[in-house]
Amino acid sequence: METISAxxxxxxTQGVYRHKSEACNCDMVFALFMPPKAAQERVPxxxxxxxxxxxxxxxxxxxxxxxxxxxxxxxxxxxxxxPRGDDVPDEPENWQFGKGAGFYLDATQAPFNRNYRMAxxxxxxLPLLVGQNFALDMDRQSICGHSxxxxxxxxxxxxxxxxxxxxxxxxxxxxxxxxxxxRPAFEKYLGAxxxxxxxxxxxxxxxxxYRLPELLIDQGTADGFLDDxxxxxxxxxACSKANIPLTLNMRDGYDHSYFFISTFxxxxxxxxxxxxxx
Amino acid sequence: METISAxxxxxxTQGVYRHKSEACNCDMVFALFMPPKAAQERVPxxxxxxxxxxxxxxxxxxxxxxxxxxxxxxxxxxxxxxPRGDDVPDEPENWQFGKGAGFYLDATQAPFNRNYRMAxxxxxxLPLLVGQNFALDMDRQSICGHSxxxxxxxxxxxxxxxxxxxxxxxxxxxxxxxxxxxRPAFEKYLGAxxxxxxxxxxxxxxxxxYRLPELLIDQGTADGFLDDxxxxxxxxxACSKANIPLTLNMRDGYDHSYFFISTFxxxxxxxxxxxxxx
Numbered sequence: 195m196e197t198i199s200a201x202x203x204x205x206x207t208q209g210v211y212r213h214k215s216e217a218c219n220c221d222m223v224f225a226l227f228m229p230p231k232a233a234q235e236r237v238p239x240x241x242x243x244x245x246x247x248x249x250x251x252x253x254x255x256x257x258x259x260x261x262x263x264x265x266x267x268x269x270x271x272x273x274x275x276x277p278r279g280d281d282v283p284d285e286p287e288n289w290q291f292g293k294g295a296g297f298y299l300d301a302t303q304a305p306f307n308r309n310y311r312m313a314x315x316x317x318x319x320l321p322l323l324v325g326q327n328f329a330l331d332m333d334r335q336s337i338c339g340h341s342x343x344x345x346x347x348x349x350x351x352x353x354x355x356x357x358x359x360x361x362x363x364x365x366x367x368x369x370x371x372x373x374x375x376x377r378p379a380f381e382k383y384l385g386a387x388x389x390x391x392x393x394x395x396x397x398x399x400x401x402x403x404y405r406l407p408e409l410l411i412d413q414g415t416a417d418g419f420l421d422d423x424x425x426x427x428x429x430x431x432a433c434s435k436a437n438i439p440l441t442l443n444m445r446d447g448y449d450h451s452y453f454f455i456s457t458f459x460x461x462x463x464x465x466x467x468x469x470x471x472x
Numbered sequence: 473m474e475t476i477s478a479x480x481x482x483x484x485t486q487g488v489y490r491h492k493s494e495a496c497n498c499d500m501v502f503a504l505f506m507p508p509k510a511a512q513e514r515v516p517x518x519x520x521x522x523x524x525x526x527x528x529x530x531x532x533x534x535x536x537x538x539x540x541x542x543x544x545x546x547x548x549x550x551x552x553x554x555p556r557g558d559d560v561p562d563e564p565e566n567w568q569f570g571k572g573a574g575f576y577l578d579a580t581q582a583p584f585n586r587n588y589r590m591a592x593x594x595x596x597x598l599p600l601l602v603g604q605n606f607a608l609d610m611d612r613q614s615i616c617g618h619s620x621x622x623x624x625x626x627x628x629x630x631x632x633x634x635x636x637x638x639x640x641x642x643x644x645x646x647x648x649x650x651x652x653x654x655r656p657a658f659e660k661y662l663g664a665x666x667x668x669x670x671x672x673x674x675x676x677x678x679x680x681x682y683r684l685p686e687l688l689i690d691q692g693t694a695d696g697f698l699d700d701x702x703x704x705x706x707x708x709x710a711c712s713k714a715n716i717p718l719t720l721n722m723r724d725g726y727d728h729s730y731f732f733i734s735t736f737x738x739x740x741x742x743x744x745x746x747x748x749x750x
Binding site: 201202203205208256260261414416449451452453456457460 | 479480481482483486533534536538539692694725726727729730731732734735738
């Protein structure tokens, strides 16, 4: 693992690191903020999974998570959203597939199955790496994400019961297997048999019996993707049927951007912080 | 004036606007955050002048000023750092001169004097424009800046006594007329006669009798430009001789980046906020 950069921020360290990923078969970069408390003891870890087109950098630059994470003593990790590199198959003109659009799944279809294994990367490989290299208490993890990353956070948490103390999302893609902007990617990554898609769809995982203790979602009412791409009501229905307590905050006038995320990131940090206490 | 974008953020609006600048003889873009309080009454305005290579966008994305500005009811304007456009003379390979490096002065030398008139733009044209178009109380203005923008904030405030209620800077260029990274720009913009440079140099303006009521500066000790480019001790000496109360906070381990600025922006916002009260 190589340190690309490390800067003092709010008394802690905002680092950017590169490592060789076995899951993705390429070099991967992630951002990790370690709060000042990590100088004294192992600290809990919050995952932030980003949305389409993003790298680790978007939320690192615009998420405004460090002030409160430093105060609460929480580390925040911001992974990339796909494998990267010249050898990774891609559709450069398509922002909804390929690089920047890994959808947090393990592709089964060639040629994508060689690199697009973000589910394994996020849930298995990267936790092991950071647990070994940083002062993290890996028994205290929580996960959140935005848009495609909200989908990633919820599906990964559903498939790994007990792993994360808490799960939240900003404007998550509730049902990617039926949304126009994600269906083509699912077919290319996973094949035409839609039964294989269920394991990467929050609403269908819940339908299939996977459970979360509770869920926090913030969604802007002025989000241009709300009605076609995101559809929180589908998640609301699934949670309701499954008796999963869902806090869905519809935020009047907010859009899909980091201006929305940064406005409400403190609420999510406090919510996770309460559940990450020893 | 044209609205490029407007997003709800912390209950207010983060906008980006384009207008035809007479001073700079080109289209100019600026960012303006209006706090929620502006829906009820005219609000005070804090200027944030950015550093070399920046546009309006760097601090808008990474400055983390909106949360507290919204709470304190302060508008924050983030102008560009130079004229822009294909017709503007430039040295594209030189990040210390031309576009992104206007140094907040009015150039007198051809061909730069046609566009590079950032002193007039920031102190005269832009205040008039935003005062006419937004719910701003222009009798309550303060100014701050980073690096080249710290130089800009202090020199503009010194030359306009009484205009700004308060002045602060992050890692300002204390004496640009003698620093290696700014001398060549000063010569190209202002000519070889160094006496003409004094009006754009904080320390020399103070030597020449210009005054501020007080000054707040934060400076990281791990800033790679500290010893050669920034040299806060020169400003400290000038303020000391002139009896200008200077609060110079040397911040252990912080660098020159927005990770440094965002860590201490709340301190500056509170300091300005106290002085911007009715």
